[in-house]
Amino acid sequence: MSNRIITIGREFGSGGRTIGREVAKKLGIPCYDQELIEKMAEESGFTREYVEKESENASLGSWAASALGMDGTYTAPTNQDRLWAVQSRIIREIAEKESCVIVGRCADVILEDKADLLRVFIHADFDARAKRIVEKYGETEVPTEKRLRDKDKRRALYYQFYTDRKWGDIENYDIILNSSALGPERCVDIIATLY
Amino acid sequence: MSNRIITIGREFGSGGRTIGREVAKKLGIPCYDQELIEKMAEESGFTREYVEKESENASLGSWAASALGMDGTYTAPTNQDRLWAVQSRIIREIAEKESCVIVGRCADVILEDKADLLRVFIHADFDARAKRIVEKYGETEVPTEKRLRDKDKRRALYYQFYTDRKWGDIENYDIILNSSALGPERCVDIIATLY
Numbered sequence: 001m002s003n004r005i006i007t008i009g010r011e012f013g014s015g016g017r018t019i020g021r022e023v024a025k026k027l028g029i030p031c032y033d034q035e036l037i038e039k040m041a042e043e044s045g046f047t048r049e050y051v052e053k054e055s056e057n058a059s060l061g062s063w064a065a066s067a068l069g070m071d072g073t074y075t076a077p078t079n080q081d082r083l084w085a086v087q088s089r090i091i092r093e094i095a096e097k098e099s100c101v102i103v104g105r106c107a108d109v110i111l112e113d114k115a116d117l118l119r120v121f122i123h124a125d126f127d128a129r130a131k132r133i134v135e136k137y138g139e140t141e142v143p144t145e146k147r148l149r150d151k152d153k154r155r156a157l158y159y160q161f162y163t164d165r166k167w168g169d170i171e172n173y174d175i176i177l178n179s180s181a182l183g184p185e186r187c188v189d190i191i192a193t194l195y
Numbered sequence: 196m197s198n199r200i201i202t203i204g205r206e207f208g209s210g211g212r213t214i215g216r217e218v219a220k221k222l223g224i225p226c227y228d229q230e231l232i233e234k235m236a237e238e239s240g241f242t243r244e245y246v247e248k249e250s251e252n253a254s255l256g257s258w259a260a261s262a263l264g265m266d267g268t269y270t271a272p273t274n275q276d277r278l279w280a281v282q283s284r285i286i287r288e289i290a291e292k293e294s295c296v297i298v299g300r301c302a303d304v305i306l307e308d309k310a311d312l313l314r315v316f317i318h319a320d321f322d323a324r325a326k327r328i329v330e331k332y333g334e335t336e337v338p339t340e341k342r343l344r345d346k347d348k349r350r351a352l353y354y355q356f357y358t359d360r361k362w363g364d365i366e367n368y369d370i371i372l373n374s375s376a377l378g379p380e381r382c383v384d385i386i387a388t389l390y
Binding site for chain 1: 314316318363366368369370373381385389
């Protein structure tokens, strides 16, 4: 396959999604993020909201409890397992079809050995992320610090559960950028130049 | 202080030192690596060989045992503690004096809040690093995999002991590059462009 795929993992509030969109725009290739959710909803029969909530984020309780039986062995596939299968298939189909940017959803591992990948991870200083999520999503009853930690934890657990790797660990990426230290524009430039 | 300092942490065998030298050459600024060892030897009274072996690498046994007493509390400063003090002072003096590249030796933390820093970390795939150290330093009686793991472990422990941070953890760096995936020339270009 000669398509070149940029996968972008990102901490919550790091602006990784926006950076992905800008990179794609600059390179004139599509960026898959919300579009993946639409496709997954369509193909799985779950609602868009359910897919958005359950894909990519470990929902502890329902998830961890149902994925492992009381004795620690696997039980029947959960809804999330089904979503993972649909997600994996859709991501592989997209990579077969065209060069693109894919944000999140373990695409780096799903496409490993299946496409020419540039595996990017975007992080940012904690304060910058806190500021960003309040600006972008507003305040909620939950303290900002807890929102950040919870979302990152869910993404990390989801990634680890389905890929057996550690989310955000340097080994899994070709380039890791601190968007608050470098600025988002420079991140976009660097990624686009590497493409 | 208006000097701009590039600090380069690196896995053993990743080519980080060479990348640091090339960046410095490209930017027309000095690169401190072996030069630090010379200066440290001069100012500490230890031999060059001793400084090279003991600076930056935790030498377990002598080090961990003497740094902590039997009851886990600190005892008198070790030789390595003295080297750390000399090293920290020299690195701060260099940063006061001129813009430069500094390879390893926790310069990223020593200079934090004291200079305008670009904190870089270079890593590479395990096989590429194994190949590189054999090419560069030859075979030894110790298996290559063990040499890599040991050296990284010593650097990581040293860094953690003196800085209370995790070596190679994304939080501590502005940009992290995989030199075997991107190629050393592109790493040099990216870092030089960010300067």
